Amino acid sequence: MVAHTPPVALTIAGSDSGGGAGIQADLRTFSFHRVHGTSALTCVTAQNTQGVTRVDALEPAAVVAQIEAVVNDIGIQSLKTGMLLNQPIIEAVADALTQVANTRCVIDPVMVSRTGAQLIDDGAIETLRQRLIPLATVLTPNRYEAEILSGQSIHTLDDMETAAQAIHGLGAQAVVVKGGGFEGPLRGIDLWYDGTNVTKLVTTCVETNDTHGTGCTLSAAIAANLALGQSPLDATRRAKDYVTHALHHSLRIGQGQGPVGHFYPILE
Numbered sequence: 001m002v003a004h005t006p007p008v009a010l011t012i013a014g015s016d017s018g019g020g021a022g023i024q025a026d027l028r029t030f031s032f033h034r035v036h037g038t039s040a041l042t043c044v045t046a047q048n049t050q051g052v053t054r055v056d057a058l059e060p061a062a063v064v065a066q067i068e069a070v071v072n073d074i075g076i077q078s079l080k081t082g083m084l085l086n087q088p089i090i091e092a093v094a095d096a097l098t099q100v101a102n103t104r105c106v107i108d109p110v111m112v113s114r115t116g117a118q119l120i121d122d123g124a125i126e127t128l129r130q131r132l133i134p135l136a137t138v139l140t141p142n143r144y145e146a147e148i149l150s151g152q153s154i155h156t157l158d159d160m161e162t163a164a165q166a167i168h169g170l171g172a173q174a175v176v177v178k179g180g181g182f183e184g185p186l187r188g189i190d191l192w193y194d195g196t197n198v199t200k201l202v203t204t205c206v207e208t209n210d211t212h213g214t215g216c217t218l219s220a221a222i223a224a225n226l227a228l229g230q231s232p233l234d235a236t237r238r239a240k241d242y243v244t245h246a247l248h249h250s251l252r253i254g255q256g257q258g259p260v261g262h263f264y265p266i267l268e
Protein backbone atom coordinates (compact mmCIF):
# COMPACT_ATOMS: atom_id res chain seq x y z
CA MET A 1 0.00 0.00 0.00
CA VAL A 2 1.25 3.49 -0.88
CA ALA A 3 0.03 6.32 1.33
CA HIS A 4 -0.96 9.37 -0.65
CA THR A 5 -1.72 12.79 0.78
CA PRO A 6 -3.27 14.93 -1.94
CA PRO A 7 -3.94 18.66 -1.74
CA VAL A 8 -7.45 19.41 -0.48
CA ALA A 9 -9.92 22.03 -1.70
CA LEU A 10 -13.36 22.94 -0.33
CA THR A 11 -16.37 24.13 -2.30
CA ILE A 12 -19.10 26.05 -0.47
CA ALA A 13 -21.91 26.03 -3.01
CA GLY A 14 -25.34 24.79 -4.06
CA SER A 15 -26.37 21.50 -5.63
CA ASP A 16 -27.47 21.37 -9.30
CA SER A 17 -29.67 18.30 -9.77
CA GLY A 18 -28.80 18.32 -13.49
CA GLY A 19 -25.13 17.86 -12.64
CA GLY A 20 -23.87 20.73 -14.81
CA ALA A 21 -23.01 23.48 -12.33
CA GLY A 22 -22.69 23.93 -8.56
CA ILE A 23 -21.18 21.34 -6.26
CA GLN A 24 -21.33 18.65 -8.94
CA ALA A 25 -19.21 20.67 -11.40
CA ASP A 26 -16.83 21.75 -8.65
CA LEU A 27 -16.11 18.22 -7.39
CA ARG A 28 -15.55 16.91 -10.91
CA THR A 29 -13.15 19.79 -11.54
CA PHE A 30 -11.23 19.08 -8.32
CA SER A 31 -10.99 15.39 -9.23
CA PHE A 32 -9.72 16.18 -12.73
CA HIS A 33 -6.92 18.17 -11.11
CA ARG A 34 -6.12 15.34 -8.68
CA VAL A 35 -7.14 17.51 -5.75
CA HIS A 36 -9.26 15.92 -3.03
CA GLY A 37 -12.64 17.66 -3.12
CA THR A 38 -14.65 18.46 0.00
CA SER A 39 -17.96 20.30 0.13
CA ALA A 40 -20.28 22.43 2.24
CA LEU A 41 -23.73 22.48 0.66
CA THR A 42 -25.66 25.77 0.95
CA CYS A 43 -28.85 24.91 -0.91
CA VAL A 44 -30.45 22.37 -3.18
CA THR A 45 -31.69 23.48 -6.60
CA ALA A 46 -34.11 21.49 -8.75
CA GLN A 47 -32.37 22.35 -12.01
CA ASN A 48 -31.74 20.98 -15.48
CA THR A 49 -30.36 22.29 -18.76
CA GLN A 50 -33.43 24.51 -19.19
CA GLY A 51 -33.59 26.29 -15.85
CA VAL A 52 -34.21 26.21 -12.10
CA THR A 53 -37.66 25.21 -10.81
CA ARG A 54 -37.08 25.21 -7.05
CA VAL A 55 -34.47 26.20 -4.46
CA ASP A 56 -34.32 24.95 -0.86
CA ALA A 57 -31.83 26.60 1.47
CA LEU A 58 -29.96 24.89 4.27
CA GLU A 59 -29.82 26.49 7.71
CA PRO A 60 -26.71 28.69 8.08
CA ALA A 61 -25.62 26.58 11.08
CA ALA A 62 -25.70 23.47 8.87
CA VAL A 63 -23.43 25.18 6.33
CA VAL A 64 -20.98 26.23 9.05
CA ALA A 65 -20.99 22.73 10.59
CA GLN A 66 -19.93 21.27 7.21
CA ILE A 67 -17.10 23.81 6.86
CA GLU A 68 -15.88 23.15 10.40
CA ALA A 69 -16.09 19.37 9.99
CA VAL A 70 -13.80 19.54 6.97
CA VAL A 71 -11.40 22.21 8.22
CA ASN A 72 -10.96 20.84 11.75
CA ASP A 73 -10.10 17.33 10.66
CA ILE A 74 -8.91 17.16 7.06
CA GLY A 75 -7.60 20.69 6.52
CA ILE A 76 -7.75 22.59 3.23
CA GLN A 77 -5.26 24.36 0.99
CA SER A 78 -7.87 26.44 -0.84
CA LEU A 79 -11.61 26.99 -1.13
CA LYS A 80 -14.18 28.44 -3.45
CA THR A 81 -17.62 29.83 -2.80
CA GLY A 82 -20.43 29.56 -5.34
CA MET A 83 -24.20 29.91 -4.87
CA LEU A 84 -24.71 31.24 -1.33
CA LEU A 85 -28.32 32.29 -1.91
CA ASN A 86 -29.21 34.48 1.05
CA GLN A 87 -27.93 36.98 3.58
CA PRO A 88 -27.85 34.68 6.67
CA ILE A 89 -25.81 32.07 4.77
CA ILE A 90 -23.40 34.70 3.43
CA GLU A 91 -22.89 36.13 6.91
CA ALA A 92 -22.34 32.68 8.43
CA VAL A 93 -19.86 31.73 5.69
CA ALA A 94 -17.98 35.03 6.07
CA ASP A 95 -17.72 34.47 9.83
CA ALA A 96 -16.48 30.90 9.28
CA LEU A 97 -13.91 31.99 6.69
CA THR A 98 -12.35 34.57 8.99
CA GLN A 99 -11.43 31.58 11.22
CA VAL A 100 -9.67 29.79 8.33
CA ALA A 101 -6.37 31.64 8.29
CA ASN A 102 -3.94 31.40 5.35
CA THR A 103 -6.42 29.71 3.04
CA ARG A 104 -6.65 31.08 -0.45
CA CYS A 105 -10.27 31.88 -1.28
CA VAL A 106 -11.85 32.06 -4.71
CA ILE A 107 -15.12 33.95 -4.43
CA ASP A 108 -17.52 33.40 -7.36
CA PRO A 109 -20.24 36.00 -6.71
CA VAL A 110 -23.02 33.85 -8.19
CA MET A 111 -26.16 35.93 -8.78
CA VAL A 112 -27.91 34.66 -11.91
CA SER A 113 -27.60 31.68 -14.25
CA ARG A 114 -27.26 31.89 -18.03
CA THR A 115 -30.85 30.61 -18.26
CA GLY A 116 -31.95 33.74 -16.35
CA ALA A 117 -32.67 32.11 -12.98
CA GLN A 118 -32.01 34.34 -9.98
CA LEU A 119 -29.54 32.54 -7.70
CA ILE A 120 -29.27 35.09 -4.87
CA ASP A 121 -31.99 36.79 -2.83
CA ASP A 122 -32.66 40.50 -3.25
CA GLY A 123 -30.87 42.25 -0.42
CA ALA A 124 -28.08 39.68 -0.13
CA ILE A 125 -25.82 41.40 -2.67
CA GLU A 126 -24.84 44.16 -0.24
CA THR A 127 -23.80 41.53 2.33
CA LEU A 128 -21.76 39.71 -0.33
CA ARG A 129 -20.08 42.99 -1.21
CA GLN A 130 -19.26 43.98 2.36
CA ARG A 131 -18.50 40.66 4.06
CA LEU A 132 -17.20 38.21 1.46
CA ILE A 133 -15.51 40.13 -1.33
CA PRO A 134 -12.77 41.51 0.98
CA LEU A 135 -11.80 37.88 1.75
CA ALA A 136 -11.17 37.01 -1.92
CA THR A 137 -7.76 35.99 -3.19
CA VAL A 138 -9.46 35.87 -6.59
CA LEU A 139 -12.98 37.20 -7.31
CA THR A 140 -14.64 35.94 -10.50
CA PRO A 141 -17.71 38.00 -11.54
CA ASN A 142 -19.33 37.41 -14.93
CA ARG A 143 -20.43 40.35 -17.04
CA TYR A 144 -23.78 40.73 -15.27
CA GLU A 145 -22.29 40.41 -11.77
CA ALA A 146 -19.47 42.84 -12.65
CA GLU A 147 -22.06 45.40 -13.80
CA ILE A 148 -23.86 45.14 -10.46
CA LEU A 149 -20.70 45.24 -8.36
CA SER A 150 -19.09 48.13 -10.29
CA GLY A 151 -22.28 50.10 -10.93
CA GLN A 152 -21.42 50.53 -14.62
CA SER A 153 -22.57 48.88 -17.82
CA ILE A 154 -20.00 46.74 -19.63
CA HIS A 155 -19.88 46.50 -23.43
CA THR A 156 -16.20 46.70 -24.36
CA LEU A 157 -12.79 45.50 -23.19
CA ASP A 158 -12.13 48.98 -21.79
CA ASP A 159 -15.38 48.70 -19.80
CA MET A 160 -14.18 45.32 -18.44
CA GLU A 161 -10.96 46.97 -17.29
CA THR A 162 -12.59 49.94 -15.54
CA ALA A 163 -15.13 47.58 -13.93
CA ALA A 164 -12.33 45.27 -12.70
CA GLN A 165 -10.53 48.26 -11.19
CA ALA A 166 -13.67 49.53 -9.48
CA ILE A 167 -14.45 46.07 -8.07
CA HIS A 168 -10.86 45.67 -6.89
CA GLY A 169 -11.56 48.71 -4.72
CA LEU A 170 -14.06 46.58 -2.76
CA GLY A 171 -11.13 44.69 -1.23
CA ALA A 172 -10.50 41.58 -3.35
CA GLN A 173 -6.80 40.86 -3.98
CA ALA A 174 -7.47 40.13 -7.66
CA VAL A 175 -10.54 40.37 -9.90
CA VAL A 176 -11.28 38.46 -13.10
CA VAL A 177 -14.18 39.89 -15.12
CA LYS A 178 -15.33 36.97 -17.29
CA GLY A 179 -16.42 37.43 -20.88
CA GLY A 180 -18.76 34.46 -21.41
CA GLY A 181 -21.84 36.70 -21.31
CA PHE A 182 -20.84 38.68 -24.42
CA GLU A 183 -21.60 38.00 -28.07
CA GLY A 184 -18.66 37.68 -30.49
CA PRO A 185 -14.93 37.52 -29.74
CA LEU A 186 -15.17 39.09 -26.25
CA ARG A 187 -16.88 35.85 -25.21
CA GLY A 188 -13.49 34.14 -24.99
CA ILE A 189 -11.74 36.98 -23.14
CA ASP A 190 -11.42 37.51 -19.39
CA LEU A 191 -9.86 40.58 -17.81
CA TRP A 192 -7.58 40.19 -14.76
CA TYR A 193 -6.69 43.05 -12.41
CA ASP A 194 -4.67 42.67 -9.19
CA GLY A 195 -4.14 46.28 -8.20
CA THR A 196 -0.96 46.56 -10.27
CA ASN A 197 -1.30 44.59 -13.48
CA VAL A 198 -4.11 44.38 -16.01
CA THR A 199 -3.85 41.09 -17.93
CA LYS A 200 -6.03 39.94 -20.81
CA LEU A 201 -6.68 36.19 -20.73
CA VAL A 202 -7.59 35.27 -24.26
CA THR A 203 -8.98 32.20 -26.00
CA THR A 204 -11.00 32.05 -29.18
CA CYS A 205 -14.75 31.85 -28.62
CA VAL A 206 -16.00 28.24 -28.67
CA GLU A 207 -19.12 28.07 -30.85
CA THR A 208 -21.47 26.04 -28.68
CA ASN A 209 -24.74 26.56 -26.84
CA ASP A 210 -23.72 23.96 -24.26
CA THR A 211 -22.02 26.27 -21.77
CA HIS A 212 -23.79 25.37 -18.54
CA GLY A 213 -21.43 25.48 -15.57
CA THR A 214 -18.56 27.44 -17.14
CA GLY A 215 -18.39 29.90 -14.24
CA CYS A 216 -18.46 27.21 -11.54
CA THR A 217 -15.86 25.22 -13.44
CA LEU A 218 -13.53 28.20 -13.82
CA SER A 219 -13.63 29.15 -10.13
CA ALA A 220 -13.23 25.52 -9.01
CA ALA A 221 -10.26 25.08 -11.36
CA ILE A 222 -8.66 28.25 -9.97
CA ALA A 223 -9.13 26.84 -6.43
CA ALA A 224 -7.67 23.49 -7.51
CA ASN A 225 -4.61 25.14 -9.03
CA LEU A 226 -4.14 27.30 -5.93
CA ALA A 227 -4.25 24.11 -3.84
CA LEU A 228 -1.55 22.72 -6.12
CA GLY A 229 0.66 25.70 -5.28
CA GLN A 230 0.21 27.91 -8.34
CA SER A 231 0.24 31.68 -7.99
CA PRO A 232 -3.20 33.34 -8.34
CA LEU A 233 -2.51 34.54 -11.90
CA ASP A 234 -1.03 31.23 -13.06
CA ALA A 235 -3.91 29.36 -11.39
CA THR A 236 -6.36 31.52 -13.33
CA ARG A 237 -4.52 31.06 -16.64
CA ARG A 238 -4.53 27.28 -16.16
CA ALA A 239 -8.18 27.32 -15.13
CA LYS A 240 -9.16 29.21 -18.26
CA ASP A 241 -7.25 26.72 -20.39
CA TYR A 242 -9.15 23.90 -18.65
CA VAL A 243 -12.56 25.53 -19.19
CA THR A 244 -11.76 26.07 -22.85
CA HIS A 245 -10.91 22.40 -23.34
CA ALA A 246 -14.05 21.40 -21.43
CA LEU A 247 -16.15 23.73 -23.64
CA HIS A 248 -14.70 22.12 -26.76
CA HIS A 249 -16.01 18.81 -25.36
CA SER A 250 -19.30 19.98 -23.88
CA LEU A 251 -22.11 17.46 -23.49
CA ARG A 252 -25.16 17.51 -25.75
CA ILE A 253 -27.66 16.37 -23.15
CA GLY A 254 -31.08 17.80 -22.22
CA GLN A 255 -33.28 20.18 -24.18
CA GLY A 256 -31.47 23.37 -23.13
CA GLN A 257 -27.84 24.29 -22.45
CA GLY A 258 -25.77 21.18 -21.82
CA PRO A 259 -22.82 21.15 -19.43
CA VAL A 260 -19.13 21.36 -20.24
CA GLY A 261 -17.17 18.09 -20.49
CA HIS A 262 -15.09 18.02 -17.33
CA PHE A 263 -13.39 14.72 -18.14
CA TYR A 264 -12.69 15.50 -21.78
CA PRO A 265 -9.53 13.37 -22.12
CA ILE A 266 -11.46 10.17 -21.35
CA LEU A 267 -14.47 11.23 -23.46
CA GLU A 268 -12.43 11.21 -26.67
Ligand SMILES: Nc1ncnc2c1ncn2[C@@H]1O[C@H](COP(=O)(O)OP(=O)(O)O)[C@@H](O)[C@H]1O
Residues within 6 Å of the ligand: 114, 141, 142, 143, 178, 179, 180, 181, 187, 188, 189, 190, 203, 204, 205, 206, 207, 208, 211, 213, 214, 215, 216, 218, 240, 243, 244, 247
Ligand atom coordinates in the same frame (compact mmCIF):
# COMPACT_ATOMS: atom_id res chain seq x y z
N1 LIG B 1 -18.35 30.28 -25.79
C1 LIG B 1 -17.23 30.45 -25.07
N2 LIG B 1 -16.01 30.35 -25.65
C2 LIG B 1 -14.86 30.50 -24.94
N3 LIG B 1 -14.85 30.75 -23.61
C3 LIG B 1 -16.04 30.85 -22.98
C4 LIG B 1 -17.29 30.72 -23.65
N4 LIG B 1 -18.30 30.86 -22.76
C5 LIG B 1 -17.71 31.06 -21.57
N5 LIG B 1 -16.35 31.08 -21.69
C6 LIG B 1 -15.38 31.21 -20.62
O1 LIG B 1 -15.88 30.48 -19.50
C7 LIG B 1 -15.47 31.09 -18.30
C8 LIG B 1 -16.70 31.41 -17.45
O2 LIG B 1 -17.25 32.62 -17.91
P1 LIG B 1 -18.80 32.96 -17.95
O3 LIG B 1 -19.49 31.99 -18.82
O4 LIG B 1 -18.90 34.42 -18.29
O5 LIG B 1 -19.20 32.72 -16.43
P2 LIG B 1 -20.63 32.44 -15.77
O6 LIG B 1 -20.93 30.99 -16.04
O7 LIG B 1 -20.40 32.75 -14.35
O8 LIG B 1 -21.62 33.34 -16.45
C9 LIG B 1 -14.67 32.33 -18.71
O9 LIG B 1 -13.30 31.99 -18.73
C10 LIG B 1 -15.19 32.63 -20.11
O10 LIG B 1 -14.27 33.34 -20.88
Ligand SMILES: Cc1ncc(COP(=O)(O)OP(=O)(O)O)c(N)n1
Residues within 6 Å of the ligand: 013, 014, 015, 016, 021, 022, 023, 045, 047, 082, 083, 110, 112, 113, 114, 115, 119, 211, 212, 213, 214, 215, 216, 217
Ligand atom coordinates in the same frame (compact mmCIF):
# COMPACT_ATOMS: atom_id res chain seq x y z
C1 LIG C 1 -26.31 25.34 -7.91
C2 LIG C 1 -25.81 26.31 -8.92
N1 LIG C 1 -24.72 27.05 -8.63
C3 LIG C 1 -24.24 27.94 -9.54
C4 LIG C 1 -24.88 28.09 -10.75
C5 LIG C 1 -24.34 29.07 -11.76
O1 LIG C 1 -23.52 28.35 -12.60
P1 LIG C 1 -22.50 29.00 -13.66
O2 LIG C 1 -21.32 28.14 -13.76
O3 LIG C 1 -22.26 30.42 -13.32
O4 LIG C 1 -23.22 28.83 -15.03
P2 LIG C 1 -24.65 28.95 -15.66
O5 LIG C 1 -25.70 28.52 -14.69
O6 LIG C 1 -24.78 30.38 -16.08
O7 LIG C 1 -24.55 28.02 -16.79
C6 LIG C 1 -25.99 27.29 -11.03
N2 LIG C 1 -26.65 27.38 -12.20
N3 LIG C 1 -26.45 26.42 -10.09
